[in-house]
Amino acid sequence: xxxxxxxxxxxxxxxxxxxxxxxxxxxxxxxxxxxxxxxxxxxxxxxxxxxxxxxxxxxxxxxxxxxxxxxxxxxxxxxxxxxxxxxxxxxxxxxxxxxxxxxxxxxxxxxxxxxxxxxxxxxxxxxxxxxxxxxxxxxxxxxxxxxxxxxxxxxxxxxxxxxxxxxxxxxxxxxxxxxxxxxxxxxxxxxxxxxxxxxxxxxxxxxxxxxxxxxxxxxxxxxxxxxxxxxxxxxxxxxxxxxxxxxxxxxxxxxxxxxxxxxxxxxxxxxxxxxxxxxxxxxxxxxxxx
Numbered sequence: 001x002x003x004x005x006x007x008x009x010x011x012x013x014x015x016x017x018x019x020x021x022x023x024x025x026x027x028x029x030x031x032x033x034x035x036x037x038x039x040x041x042x043x044x045x046x047x048x049x050x051x052x053x054x055x056x057x058x059x060x061x062x063x064x065x066x067x068x069x070x071x072x073x074x075x076x077x078x079x080x081x082x083x084x085x086x087x088x089x090x091x092x093x094x095x096x097x098x099x100x101x102x103x104x105x106x107x108x109x110x111x112x113x114x115x116x117x118x119x120x121x122x123x124x125x126x127x128x129x130x131x132x133x134x135x136x137x138x139x140x141x142x143x144x145x146x147x148x149x150x151x152x153x154x155x156x157x158x159x160x161x162x163x164x165x166x167x168x169x170x171x172x173x174x175x176x177x178x179x180x181x182x183x184x185x186x187x188x189x190x191x192x193x194x195x196x197x198x199x200x201x202x203x204x205x206x207x208x209x210x211x212x213x214x215x216x217x218x219x220x221x222x223x224x225x226x227x228x229x230x231x232x233x234x235x236x237x238x239x240x241x242x243x244x245x246x247x248x249x250x251x252x253x254x255x256x257x258x259x260x261x262x263x264x265x266x267x268x269x270x271x272x273x274x275x276x277x278x279x280x281x282x283x284x285x286x287x288x289x290x
Contacts, residue, residue, distance in 0.1 A: 028279025034272040042089040049082035053239040062255045072257040075247065080258065083239035084265050090240050091269065094155045095221040102159040103213050106166025111197045111205065113167070114174030125171070128164035136161050140223055144232040151224075151240065154233035158223050162216055169212060173205035211281045218273035225266050241266050 041048060050070065057077030065072045071080040113124035131139065143157035178201065227233035228242025236243065241262050248259035 027275060028282070031272045031275030031279065034268065035276050038088060038269050038272060039092060041085060042092040045085040045089045049079075049085045051079040051082045053078065053083040053086040054237045055079070062251065062258070064255075065257050071261040072255070074244070074258055075251070078237075080244075080261060083244060084241070084262055086239040087241045087244065087262070088265065088269070090151065090234065090238065091221045091224055091266075094151060094224055095217050098155040098159045098220050098224070099162070099213050099216050101156075102162040102216070103166050103209060105159075106163045107170040107202060107205070107209055108197075109163075110167035110170030111174045111201050114171035115178055115197050115201060121171070124167065128167050131161065131164045134161075137223070137226065140227060141230065141232060144227050149232050149235060151228075151234040151238065154224060154227040157227070158220055162220070165212060165216070166209060169208060170202075170205055173208065174201050177201050177204050211277060214277035214280050215274060218270040218277070221273070222266065222270050 055078060057073070060069070060073050060077040061075055063069055063073040063077070069079050069081065071084065074080055074083070109124060113121045134142075139161045140154075140157045143160055144154045147153035147157060174197075224233055224240070225242030225245070228240045229246040230242075231246065234240030234243050244262045245259050245266075248262060251258045252260075
């Protein structure tokens, strides 16, 4: 028989009860609301933006905030508010994609390595150690430069540098779960490694991985902006937050609105997702509530 996915320490509360507990934390509740609004803005950007994010108006360049341009205009007269709204779609969308790619690949690799053990485990973990030997930003910059400056190459580079986190996390969970009775029973029934890992181990290892994904989303958005700022991510005229700040910081003293509103968007977004991650960690890890 195929055993059901069992409860682990990370799945010890029901969805409804857990949601109420999460919302009972005022800071986490506020972060959830802000994160939800950011995602909503990202989805509805084409309908919320007051103008095209790439429309040039040299006669209205560097105009201060007004009713016509909520956050002012940039060096070629493009509406900054519209570019920030579209930038949310790019940053959140690409960030989610990079985190999902890294989490899915890392979870599968780490789970198989932990379950099979021996030389497979050694090979995978030594490979991850090599990746971890380099600072995250430095390696992401090197990979993005090698792949070529573009938004999607930057996302791929970030997914690669984030991979060891999920591999190590999934492996640790697998080493624990592989000794559980339901996994031993599955082996006794002659089920293959692929079936056991994907149907029994991975589902039970998800809670800490989900928490890590929530944390990594904020960090990934920041990394995307950093690579964009360095010219290794989105290229002009793409309305990406990092690329916008790379030009806007030059106008900080006289046209403060240009970099300030974009920087505030990055700060609020990263902070919101990090606080949501804190709240989910407190919810799923009983030890954090002691």
